[in-house]
Amino acid sequence: KAAPCYLDNFRIAQLYRDQCRFPALCRADVGPVITSRYGGQYCNVYTEWTQRDLERNENVKFCRQYIVFHDDKSVVYSGPSGNCTEIKGELLSVDSPSGDMKAVLRESTIKGEEKQFLENRQSYSAAVQSDNLVCSLFSDQFGCMVWSHSETHLLYVAEKKRPKTESYFQVTNTDDHTKRTCFLMIHSTNWGEALVNKSSPVLCVLDIESSNITVLEGIPANISPGQAFWSPSDTGLVFVGWWHEPFRLGLKYCANRRSSLFYVDLASGKCGNAVCSPRLSPDHCRIVYMECGIFGPHQQCNRLCMYDWYTKQTSVVVDVVQRAREDGFTGIYSSMLSSRCWSADSQRVLMSCAQRCRKDLLVVDTSTGEVTSLTSQSEEGSWSLLNIHRDLMVVSCSSPNCPPDLRVGFLPEKGSESKMSWVTLEETQPQADISWQTLNFSPPPEEDNSQYPGLDFNAILLKPKEMTAGSKLPLVVMPHGGPHSVLVSEWILSTAVLCKMGFSVLLVNYRGSLGFGQDNILSLPGNIGTQDVKDVQFAVDSVLKQGDFDEQKVAVVGGSHGGFLACHLIGQYPEFYKACVARNPVTNLSSMIGCTDIPDWCVVEAGYEYNTDIHLEPAILEQMLNKSPIKHVSKVKTPVLLMLGEDDKRVPSKQGIEYYRALKALQVPVRLLWYPGNNHSLSKVDAESDGFMNAALWIIQHLSL
Numbered sequence: 001k002a003a004p005c006y007l008d009n010f011r012i013a014q015l016y017r018d019q020c021r022f023p024a025l026c027r028a029d030v031g032p033v034i035t036s037r038y039g040g041q042y043c044n045v046y047t048e049w050t051q052r053d054l055e056r057n058e059n060v061k062f063c064r065q066y067i068v069f070h071d072d073k074s075v076v077y078s079g080p081s082g083n084c085t086e087i088k089g090e091l092l093s094v095d096s097p098s099g100d101m102k103a104v105l106r107e108s109t110i111k112g113e114e115k116q117f118l119e120n121r122q123s124y125s126a127a128v129q130s131d132n133l134v135c136s137l138f139s140d141q142f143g144c145m146v147w148s149h150s151e152t153h154l155l156y157v158a159e160k161k162r163p164k165t166e167s168y169f170q171v172t173n174t175d176d177h178t179k180r181t182c183f184l185m186i187h188s189t190n191w192g193e194a195l196v197n198k199s200s201p202v203l204c205v206l207d208i209e210s211s212n213i214t215v216l217e218g219i220p221a222n223i224s225p226g227q228a229f230w231s232p233s234d235t236g237l238v239f240v241g242w243w244h245e246p247f248r249l250g251l252k253y254c255a256n257r258r259s260s261l262f263y264v265d266l267a268s269g270k271c272g273n274a275v276c277s278p279r280l281s282p283d284h285c286r287i288v289y290m291e292c293g294i295f296g297p298h299q300q301c302n303r304l305c306m307y308d309w310y311t312k313q314t315s316v317v318v319d320v321v322q323r324a325r326e327d328g329f330t331g332i333y334s335s336m337l338s339s340r341c342w343s344a345d346s347q348r349v350l351m352s353c354a355q356r357c358r359k360d361l362l363v364v365d366t367s368t369g370e371v372t373s374l375t376s377q378s379e380e381g382s383w384s385l386l387n388i389h390r391d392l393m394v395v396s397c398s399s400p401n402c403p404p405d406l407r408v409g410f411l412p413e414k415g416s417e418s419k420m421s422w423v424t425l426e427e428t429q430p431q432a433d434i435s436w437q438t439l440n441f442s443p444p445p446e447e448d449n450s451q452y453p454g455l456d457f458n459a460i461l462l463k464p465k466e467m468t469a470g471s472k473l474p475l476v477v478m479p480h481g482g483p484h485s486v487l488v489s490e491w492i493l494s495t496a497v498l499c500k501m502g503f504s505v506l507l508v509n510y511r512g513s514l515g516f517g518q519d520n521i522l523s524l525p526g527n528i529g530t531q532d533v534k535d536v537q538f539a540v541d542s543v544l545k546q547g548d549f550d551e552q553k554v555a556v557v558g559g560s561h562g563g564f565l566a567c568h569l570i571g572q573y574p575e576f577y578k579a580c581v582a583r584n585p586v587t588n589l590s591s592m593i594g595c596t597d598i599p600d601w602c603v604v605e606a607g608y609e610y611n612t613d614i615h616l617e618p619a620i621l622e623q624m625l626n627k628s629p630i631k632h633v634s635k636v637k638t639p640v641l642l643m644l645g646e647d648d649k650r651v652p653s654k655q656g657i658e659y660y661r662a663l664k665a666l667q668v669p670v671r672l673l674w675y676p677g678n679n680h681s682l683s684k685v686d687a688e689s690d691g692f693m694n695a696a697l698w699i700i701q702h703l704s705l
């Protein structure tokens with residue numbers, strides 16, 4: 001359907017396609033130091049990138065290598081070596097510590113059956129994982145593939161094969177003489193959204209020489225192991241174990257699941273105890289890891305802890321930060337540390353971390369707990385640490401108007417962090433037609449939280465640079481989901497395309513977002529549907545006062561809890577928003593609790609404490625209903641576009657359907673787009689691009705552009 005007068009489908013699709021050409025970095029490795037025949041020292045930096053391919057309808061992955069000549073402290077010369085090469089069929093790959101070997105986890109279809117192989121790239125002898133006990137290696141939350149320090153063994157995580165079940169009453173089809181078997185499935189809980197095939201992971205060790213695979217014994221039956229690595233001298237394994245008794249709950253985006261750091265001694269098979277998200281120091285003496293409370297908000301301010309391998313002492317290096325410190329540090333919010341994060345002298349730990357709406361590179365001194373930012377003085381938007389090896393950091397930087405680039409730089413000596421200098425290996429083009437700024441807000445006195453007074457929040461505003469004289473901009477408001485997550489000043493495809501189409505976009509980090517201190521997070525549970533809604537509206541009203549915007553042309557777009565907010569906003573401010581787009585929105589907490597993989601989320605965000613044997617009282621269900629968008633649905637006038645994923649376990653599609661039916665009954669314009677084979681994120685290439693096009697056209701149509 002053609003867009004009325006603004007931009008036609010063809011032009012929007014062209015803009016979208018155009019912006020899809022910017023790839024994103026997903027991995028970087030620093031190879032060993034090589035001395036050239038002229039005496040110069042260099043290393044290879046291997047990088048992997050992903051890019052949406054709209055024609056092939058897939059995210060393609062390619063690699064590119066760079067050569068970096070350096071002395072001890074600085075990069076002397078750098079440049080690409082060789083061309084980009086597409087990576088196909090590889091699920092995971094990892095170089096051995098010396099760089100001499102490479103293990104590759106590959107997927108291929110043999111006689112119609114999908115199989116996974118482990119290859120040792122040096123000898124090309126493929127080890128086929130077809131044991132009766134285990135199958136399906138994976139590369140998600142649990143996943144890891146780690147070489148032993150001796151390079152003789154490879155450790156990985158695999159899923160236990162479930163025994164086949166058969167009906168007591170098998171039926172024989174006499175026509176084609178084939179036996180039809182009805183498979184009964186015994187219900188076994190899985191790890192929820194995007195991890196539905198993950199239920200009973202096990203740790204496996206592959207002996208490189210013999211190709212023998214051993215499934216590790218001695219791991220408690222009530223935990224699921226993952227994120228494992230070899231202990232110093234390869235005597236045992238360290239891993240994170242997530243408890244799955246009495247039942248498993250969704251793990252994706254849920255850093256609050258009960259988990260501990262475990263050690264299994266390979267000789268005795270005995271399991272000790274400890275705590276979670278671990279990285280071993282280069283001198284093999286200490287392990288740093290993150291820790292946060294169980295249940296409560298799904299993402300919180302983390303504690304950075306350290307375990308000394310020899311003294312067996314655990315210490316807190318950086319504690320939870322309740323309110324921003326005087327130097328601006330707001331706490332640690334990274335859910336994962338990069339695979340390597342230690343300085344060469346095993347004294348400092350590096351991480352990328354949201355500090356308000358900007359992702360900075362932070363250096364933590366493990367002996368003093370002092371935190372220094374390497375990037376807070378830079379003009380650019382947000383920084384991601386991809387790797388650090390022998391103090392050579394590989395990072396990526398992007399901003400709302402600049403796609404990700406690739407840089408390297410040496411970590412300065414302690415105390416000289418302000419002298420950080422970067423060398424760009426891969427430049428990107430800033431989009432000259434987009435401008436952006438950060439806006440800070442203090443809620444009005446009547447909206448202050450009495451339990452957590454004086455909190456503030458912020459938003460990122462994107463605007464097309466060129467404005468026709470006398471014209472006013474249409475505005476798309478986007479609150480994030482979670483609700484405990486954050487929108488940082490980085491490259492986002494959809495906002496860049498909207499801006500190029502002529503929209504201004506407002507990304508709101510309402511109170512409850514990550515990156516502003518633990519008090520900010522804790523201020524929201526119990527107040528969802530009011531505090532977050534009012535913060536978003538306050539930000540929108542403040543922005544409209546700037547005068548550049550057309551108040552009659554405001555749309556709201558959000559997914560998940562962001563969809564919850566979008567639906568609340570159109571219910572609580574019925575005249576205000578002229579179009580609404582909601583991806584897998586939470587519309588009714590009291591009906592969601594029985595079918596989501598995160599029932600604890602419904603209880604906690606409604607303002608109650610969760611435990612696994614909770615008895616739901618009518619009063620709790622009433623509160624859940626009262627805090628839900630469905631409560632305000634009778635006031636809605638805004639046309640709503642719903643986009644639902646058939647396989648969503650997080651906010652099951654019934655939530656969107658419930659809202660759809662209510663709007664239909666009220667004769668409010670509503671359209672439901674159904675995406676089979678997609679889960680909560682609707683992130684398959686075709687679903688994402690179709691969702692974008694439909695959202696853009698819906699907004700154009702209902703804002704009468």
Ligand SMILES: CC(=O)N[C@@H](C)C(=O)N[C@@H](C)C(=O)O
Pocket residue numbers: 252253254298481482483485559560561562586598601650651680681
């Ligand atoms: C913890 C969690 O997944 N909450 C959902 C309700 C949610 O809002 N998810 C966000 C992060 C999303 O965009 O999927």
